[in-house]
Amino acid sequence: MKKNLLRFVLPIIMVVMLSSFAWHKFYVSVTQIDYVPNKKRIEITHRIFIDDLEKALEKKYKKKVYLTSKKELPEAEALIKDYLKENVKISINKKVQNLEFLAREVEGDVLIFYTKIAISKKINTFEIFNSLLTDVYSEQQNIVHVNINSNKNSFLFTNSDVQQKIVY
Amino acid sequence: MKKSIVLSAFLTLAVTFGALAQEVKTEEKKRELGHYNENKFRQMYDEMATPNMFRTASGAPGPAYYQQKADYKMNLELDDKNKKLYGSETITYYNNAKESLEYLWVQLDQNIERPDSKTPLVESQNMDKAISTSGFAKKYMGSPFPGGFNIEYVKDAKGNPMKYTINQTMMRIDLPKPLKNGEKVSFSIKWWYNIVNYQEQANNGRSGYEQFSDGNRLYVMAQFFPRMAVYNDVEGWQNMQFWGRGEFALAFGDYEVNITVPADHVMEGTGVLQNRNEVFTAEQVKRWELAEKTFDKPVVIVTQEEAVAKESSFSDKKKTWKFKAQNVRDFGFSTSRKFIIDAMAVDLPTNKPLAISIYPKEANPLWGDLSTKAVAHTLKTYSHFTFDYPYPKAVSVSAEDQGMEYPMICWNYGRPDEKGFVSDRIKYGMLGVIIHEVGHNFFPMIVNSDERQWSWMDEGLNTFLEYLTETSFDSNFPATRGPAKNIVPYMKGNQKYLEPIMSNSENIYQFGANAYGKPATGLNILRETIMGRELFDHAFKTYANRWKFKHPTPEDFFRTMEDASAVDLDWFWRGWFYSTDYTDIGVKTVKQYYVSTEASKETQAMFNRRGRKISDGEPMLYLVAEDAPDFKPELKKAMDVNSVQALSDYVNKNYTAEEKNALKSPKYFYEVEFEKPGGLIMPIIVELQFEDGTSEVQKFPAQIWRRNNDTAKRVFATEKKVVKIQLDPKLETADIDVENNYWPKAETVSKFDTLEKK
Numbered sequence: 001m002k003k004n005l006l007r008f009v010l011p012i013i014m015v016v017m018l019s020s021f022a023w024h025k026f027y028v029s030v031t032q033i034d035y036v037p038n039k040k041r042i043e044i045t046h047r048i049f050i051d052d053l054e055k056a057l058e059k060k061y062k063k064k065v066y067l068t069s070k071k072e073l074p075e076a077e078a079l080i081k082d083y084l085k086e087n088v089k090i091s092i093n094k095k096v097q098n099l100e101f102l103a104r105e106v107e108g109d110v111l112i113f114y115t116k117i118a119i120s121k122k123i124n125t126f127e128i129f130n131s132l133l134t135d136v137y138s139e140q141q142n143i144v145h146v147n148i149n150s151n152k153n154s155f156l157f158t159n160s161d162v163q164q165k166i167v168y
Numbered sequence: 169m170k171k172s173i174v175l176s177a178f179l180t181l182a183v184t185f186g187a188l189a190q191e192v193k194t195e196e197k198k199r200e201l202g203h204y205n206e207n208k209f210r211q212m213y214d215e216m217a218t219p220n221m222f223r224t225a226s227g228a229p230g231p232a233y234y235q236q237k238a239d240y241k242m243n244l245e246l247d248d249k250n251k252k253l254y255g256s257e258t259i260t261y262y263n264n265a266k267e268s269l270e271y272l273w274v275q276l277d278q279n280i281e282r283p284d285s286k287t288p289l290v291e292s293q294n295m296d297k298a299i300s301t302s303g304f305a306k307k308y309m310g311s312p313f314p315g316g317f318n319i320e321y322v323k324d325a326k327g328n329p330m331k332y333t334i335n336q337t338m339m340r341i342d343l344p345k346p347l348k349n350g351e352k353v354s355f356s357i358k359w360w361y362n363i364v365n366y367q368e369q370a371n372n373g374r375s376g377y378e379q380f381s382d383g384n385r386l387y388v389m390a391q392f393f394p395r396m397a398v399y400n401d402v403e404g405w406q407n408m409q410f411w412g413r414g415e416f417a418l419a420f421g422d423y424e425v426n427i428t429v430p431a432d433h434v435m436e437g438t439g440v441l442q443n444r445n446e447v448f449t450a451e452q453v454k455r456w457e458l459a460e461k462t463f464d465k466p467v468v469i470v471t472q473e474e475a476v477a478k479e480s481s482f483s484d485k486k487k488t489w490k491f492k493a494q495n496v497r498d499f500g501f502s503t504s505r506k507f508i509i510d511a512m513a514v515d516l517p518t519n520k521p522l523a524i525s526i527y528p529k530e531a532n533p534l535w536g537d538l539s540t541k542a543v544a545h546t547l548k549t550y551s552h553f554t555f556d557y558p559y560p561k562a563v564s565v566s567a568e569d570q571g572m573e574y575p576m577i578c579w580n581y582g583r584p585d586e587k588g589f590v591s592d593r594i595k596y597g598m599l600g601v602i603i604h605e606v607g608h609n610f611f612p613m614i615v616n617s618d619e620r621q622w623s624w625m626d627e628g629l630n631t632f633l634e635y636l637t638e639t640s641f642d643s644n645f646p647a648t649r650g651p652a653k654n655i656v657p658y659m660k661g662n663q664k665y666l667e668p669i670m671s672n673s674e675n676i677y678q679f680g681a682n683a684y685g686k687p688a689t690g691l692n693i694l695r696e697t698i699m700g701r702e703l704f705d706h707a708f709k710t711y712a713n714r715w716k717f718k719h720p721t722p723e724d725f726f727r728t729m730e731d732a733s734a735v736d737l738d739w740f741w742r743g744w745f746y747s748t749d750y751t752d753i754g755v756k757t758v759k760q761y762y763v764s765t766e767a768s769k770e771t772q773a774m775f776n777r778r779g780r781k782i783s784d785g786e787p788m789l790y791l792v793a794e795d796a797p798d799f800k801p802e803l804k805k806a807m808d809v810n811s812v813q814a815l816s817d818y819v820n821k822n823y824t825a826e827e828k829n830a831l832k833s834p835k836y837f838y839e840v841e842f843e844k845p846g847g848l849i850m851p852i853i854v855e856l857q858f859e860d861g862t863s864e865v866q867k868f869p870a871q872i873w874r875r876n877n878d879t880a881k882r883v884f885a886t887e888k889k890v891v892k893i894q895l896d897p898k899l900e901t902a903d904i905d906v907e908n909n910y911w912p913k914a915e916t917v918s919k920f921d922t923l924e925k926k
Contacts, residue, residue: 028678036918043920047657048863051591069591101242102923108648114923138296143661154662160294 001089027052027137031088031130035123035148042092042117042148044099046084048132050111056136057083068106080104084113089129092119127165130157210848211575212738215746216723222401227727228714235719237262238396238421245486246503248265248385251377256358261347264629265399266355268346272353273399273407274339277391278361280372280410281473286336287371287412313362313369313592317394320358325409330355337410339394356729357394361745363387367569372574380506386528388567388579390500391416393661408620415612415619418497420717425493429503431480431485435565436509436526437494437501438576447489459511460522466510466538466540472529475508493575495717497616500574502526502565508646510536514544518556521547527566531583534590534598535829539564542599542641546606549637553705554610554712562609564602571601573608580605596646603641604634615715623673624723624745628687629725635688653899655681659750660904662757670722687745688724689902690744697851697900698870699735707732739870743848751901752846754908755893756879761791761837762803765814768796787814791837806889808833832886840893841909842880846904850872852880855897858888865897 029052032045054067057079065076073079081101090097102114126148133140134157142157146166155164219225221232231286242257263269280287299307322341323331331342347353366388375390398406398417406417406473423439435447444453452469459467483503494497506528513520525539543564547557563577570579581596584590610633612619612626619626635650648654658681659666665677669687676682695704710732711725726741743749767775767790775781789812792799809831810816819828842852852868864886872880895909903909 030661033809036920038922039918041920043918043925045919064585064588066591068722069589070588102920108646108654109597110648116920116924135298138294143665145662154664156665159296163906165230 027140029132029142033146040118040120046082046113047110050109052133054109056133059136087131088116091127093124123168125165125167126167129163131162133154134159177701208877209739212742218388223724225727226731227724229718234264236264236399236419238419240423242393242425248430251363252360253392254360256356257393258354258356259396260352261396263349263354266349268348270346271343272341273397273405274341274394275397276317276337276339276394277410279316279337280412281313281364282372283312285371313364315362315364317359323356325354329846338407350522359394372682378567383480384504384506386504386506386567388502388565388570390574391594400719406618406620413673414623417618417620420495420497423493423496423499425491425499426488427501428486428488430483431487432481432483432505433503434507434509435489435501436524436577437491438496438499438574439491440560442490442492450480457730460513463513463515466512468510469576470507471510472532473510475506476529478505495837497613498574500577506764510540510542512540514547516551516556516734517854519558521557521559524560524561524563526563531566534584536567538599538916539602542602543606545641546637549605549640550610550633553633554709555716562606564606571605574604575613593863600638603637604630605918607634610896614717615712616719621672623683624669624687625722627684631684631688632691647926649685649688650692652689652902655685655902656904659902663748668747669745699733703733703735739849749847750904751850752903752905753850753852753895754843755895755911756841756843757792758893758911761793761841763807764790764792764803765810765812768792769798789815809833833887836886836889838884838885838890840882844873844878850901853896856884856886856890857892859891862890
């Protein structure tokens, strides 16, 4: 699907062109981040369209991965973890955190990823880097909702805006 | 009555004294200002257009309703080698409005591909920090595609040139004298344009060609001719520019179209083919005739072998295909050397249309197996919920990266990959898009709403029926747009990125969720939770039938749904369609009460204040909360009617033995307070779970919020002990925060808890 297209078309074209049927052609991922102090963890849920992620994996690793199909490559999960690690980074109190991958789940045409950060200390600063899929779609938008210390913030990450910092 | 008067008089006094006492201390305290009617159940007189003779208050076309008509006669020629389309057309336009028209507006949608198109200029851009060399060359070094209409002439019926002015995608044709009510005018336009490769060059990818590596092209042609804009009682001329997203507003009319293409092409288009014998072989014509009588499975009309045999012929000869279509709002066609065709008849009570698919060999075996069956199932299901599909056929065309609808014909993506593999995602994606685009025949091709203004009117209604069609086609269909819970991530999103559904297509941030998902979900909630299937289905069908082959507005839909069901839905429309409010309803408190024959001190005091004695009148029972100051621990037990002397005396005295048998025997009493942190109104759905593992669901209509928009209380008297209360147990209301849906506030086991345990 639109293999040639993706690399060089003006950003707007894709947005306009497939607007007639498919909402997922809007290149949006949604990430929810919740700090749950009594469970000593930050819960992170990513919702990413399967075909978009597949495209990104195929571009980066130069092979077809048949994501979520019965022909899915055995190493697909490792590739996904690797891709997530590279494109989502979180620092808390100026320290880079380890995101532990828990599971993935299919919901319609969306893949949901559950990751967590084990943490129990007070969060003073929270920095997030998110460049998911911006390597394949220049118009990719990543919406991130952060709920920490009863403060709710939402951010929009784009190709040119991949980093945000919250000071509590 | 009397009692409450006394009480309220007392309260008034108390309040007055209190207020006086306070005033001494805070002299400057300002009186609270008044307000307009902010009740969420107020009728929508302010938001909706006033009913009139064109459109009635019941949502039906009124006695003065009119619509314009535009008939087209066109001769087209495709130059496959040079990728150009040439056309000359005669439009006959009928003015049915009472008023005269001084000019006509004609849509030039192809102009969105002009080098000076404004569509690319209204988008914000980000710098691509990494870009391929080919991308760089194209973006920074290339020239724009030389697309858009080249208008050769606009002439009146006598052949004299007419004055016209082009403003981007709209052309005004000035009439020498005003076109009066009941008059018609004919004029001719000659034009040509360069056809765009819709995957690589287009500003708007709804039409153009797909290039195959074998040198062939597959053309999906639409918005290819100058088309009349809609003139009506709501917009006057609907001449809003075509920016790319808001689709089309088009008048109904009759079409006669002759299309000349290379002789080895196979084609499908809007309408009935007039010269089948000239363009198909005798054998193929026989197969057509068989398909028209075959209701159980598709009949292949042009086989894969026949299609493949022509792939390399690149004939220099020409053939003309002749189509006629009646009462359609547009015309589209698709042509290629590569097409295979199959078709089957669909048995509807009043019509036997053909379900047809055309596709290149690259789409097989997926398309041969499934496309036509999906078309047939869609026609049947949609007809059931609206009206019998009135057109003679519905065609599904295989075109990559597409999903676009025209009368009787649509383009749909989804093919096996180069190794022939079909993932479930491709299979269901292709089926979903076929169902969706074929479904568009009903909305907006026949129920002809204004897509340029309101995308949701066709996309939302169509997505709603698409959901019902998908789940009935295949019970495992991963249909995501419909169930209430699936819209939650959108509705709980940052308000900065949300608009009401009642927003113009071009001004919407998350278009798919806004114009497709949310309205479809709203209709699903009405059908399943608020109105019930019987009332909803009748009202929805009434709307479809009232407005088929007409131009409805949002108000016509909203009003008909109420008019045909006697369900007041203004509160729902206002919340779900006119605002970005979300649902959040929770359990605030649960208080258990016990039955006593002794009045608590508090109750005695209340009686005293009212100047009444407890011994007056009939014996009383008292419901005492556990946290009452003089609560006696021995009260804390299930009530037994027989052990409450006064009550059993009353029952024995006043009921026959038969009546007594029918009496309930409540044992537990709860007062539950609900809170509503969300702005949306919804029914309260309460599941009471009992200690023996059984449960019971009670539903309180949305109107429970009509006088108090923040909290509501209900009393439950049960025969079994309640151990758990859960609101909206089946996730029917799109409640964005279910943590407050439980009593007792159970430690909600999150997804993460279960995952961590693994």
